[in-house]
Amino acid sequence: MFAAVARWPKQRWPWVLLSFSALTLLLVALYFQYGMSLGPCTKCVYQRFAIVGILLAGLVGMWGRESALLRWSAYIGWAVAASWGLKIAHDQVLVEELVKNGGFSTCAVFAEFPSWLPLDSWIPFIFNPTGVCGDVAWQFLGYSMPFWMRIVFAVYLLAVLVVMASQLKKHKYNPYD
Numbered sequence: 001m002f003a004a005v006a007r008w009p010k011q012r013w014p015w016v017l018l019s020f021s022a023l024t025l026l027l028v029a030l031y032f033q034y035g036m037s038l039g040p041c042t043k044c045v046y047q048r049f050a051i052v053g054i055l056l057a058g059l060v061g062m063w064g065r066e067s068a069l070l071r072w073s074a075y076i077g078w079a080v081a082a083s084w085g086l087k088i089a090h091d092q093v094l095v096e097e098l099v100k101n102g103g104f105s106t107c108a109v110f111a112e113f114p115s116w117l118p119l120d121s122w123i124p125f126i127f128n129p130t131g132v133c134g135d136v137a138w139q140f141l142g143y144s145m146p147f148w149m150r151i152v153f154a155v156y157l158l159a160v161l162v163v164m165a166s167q168l169k170k171h172k173y174n175p176y177d
Helices: 002-010 012-035 042-063 068-100 145-168
Strands: none
Touching: 002 012, 002 068, 002 145, 012 042, 042 068, 042 145, 068 145
């Protein structure tokens, strides 16, 4: 099984699947924003940025799957985006729990992207926060969106760690596997 996983990154379909899954999540987020009128808070916008990072890592991997340098760049980008997204989603869950328990917490009103990458100015329909942190406006099976995004990012992170680990082990090729 591990040897099969080691061969996947040199094929196109796993990278397409990675990019497609991230694009689907981004489109769902836009549906929540524009179709259901649920404005994203700053932390939601940062999670969108992490999803875009995973999408871009998938595209780099897809186009550079034959190059070890580009593949490893894609792995690292995927891992960084998934880790950062997991941290932001976890922080948002903690804010929601604090507010639910009667505490007070909020996040920044404006996104704080670097001056050289002002995504909230360049692509405001995706990256401009219009919601409030701690406000639970949507639930599925009794859990909020940041809870589910924490699971999504954890799965992305686990997947990239398995793929990276499979690349570090030398596998014997068996054509009958």
